[in-house]
Amino acid sequence: MLLRKRAWDIVREEFPKLREDDSLAEAMRKLSSCVGPDGGGGAGCLCALVYDERDMLRGALSVWDTVRFMEDSLLRSGSLRGIEEDGFDRIYRNACKVAGSTKVRDVMDRDMTQVAPDDPLLVVLESFVKKGRSYAVVTEAGKVLGVIMINDVFREISGEIISRA
Template sequence: MLLRKRAWDMMREEFTTIDESASLAEGIRILRESMKKSPDNSVVVVLNKNGALRGVISIWTMLKAVEDQVLRDEELSLIEDADWDRAFKRAGTACCSETLDAHIEEDVAILKPTDPMLVVLEIFRKKKRSWALVQEGGKIIGVVLLSEVYRELTRDLVSQF
């Protein structure tokens, strides 16, 4: 039964999108809002001005952007008298004023709705991602999260014992 599962069986048809012209701050806000509804969501789909896929921003994208800004701050060092709160606030302000463009992940894991479970697992393993987009006819129709794949796999495993 498990091997009959397809990407469409596990995909979420409701997913968060953002325009490529948005700021990093807006991306952070949108992902936080999305995570209130779905705590295991870690990705926002980025669309270009024509509504086509440009890439994604993920939780890792956001954390890396913040880290890069903090590490660039000259006042932050491992010396004891550094004002970490002030430096972090300044780095956060600089980070959030950036455009989203430099942080878009364009190497996106793409599935077809009919891809079987084994293909889904292979894509997750090869891309080393916790998500994949489901595309049909050039349009993104859903997102598969690793947590959903895990639920499907373990549901059938647990019921056997």
Template sequence: MILRKRAWDIMRTDFAKVDDQATLADVMKIMRESLKDTPEAHIVLVLSEMGNLRGVVSAFDVLKTAENIVVQDQSVLSDSEGTDWDAAFRRACGMCSGIEITKVMNDKVPSVKPNDPLLLVLHALVEARHNWIVVEEGEKPIGIIVISDLYREITREMVAEM
């Protein structure tokens, strides 16, 4: 049965997205809301005005950007006892919030087509070394598959065969 299943059989059609004019603050707000319902889907798709896929921002990308900004703050790096950690955090938050999302997003997005078999989806995930993949038709995203969806589907069949 697994050989008959396609990407569209397990893809999620409800996914977080922003336009390419968004800031990191916009993405953080949208991702926090999205994570309430689907904690394993920690990505936000970045779309052009025409709805084409431009890139993806993951929770890791957000945290890495925040860490880079904090590390750049010399008062944090000085390791002095007089460091005002609250002020450093506020500065970092302010600097993060205005960053253009196109400077943070990953524009090398692994994708599959809706009719691709699940084994091809698995191969694409392994090759990309991501735990998510975008399902595209044309240049427009129509869904996402996270590794937990694929794992559940494949192991359901494997366990039934044991």
């Protein structure tokens, strides 16, 4: 199954799009609409693709990238263990302000996992593992066709296992 199915079989053609100069807060808004309860366009897509002003793909920003950014911002002042609630609230407010003024270009992943539409799912899975990413961008001749999330590959693998059990 992982050799028969191809990236084009499970590619998501709907995904959030960002500009390099968007704020991280705007990026979180768009990603949140995909992972929220109502799902929005690109439901379940945990990354957004980042384009420049000429509509050239420049990178990707995943939910993990935003969470890591917030963690780094919160831990700049050291460990949060034993800190009083009002102290944490102050640190958290400041981290949120920093996120609001940080540009996507400063946080995005420029070394995205890219696969071809005819790559077998086994190659897609290998790409996730090699780069430690939970998404891959499907491109052909420099054109973005969509994205594949790790949960898309998991759905294919688990479906096969469940049907054989």
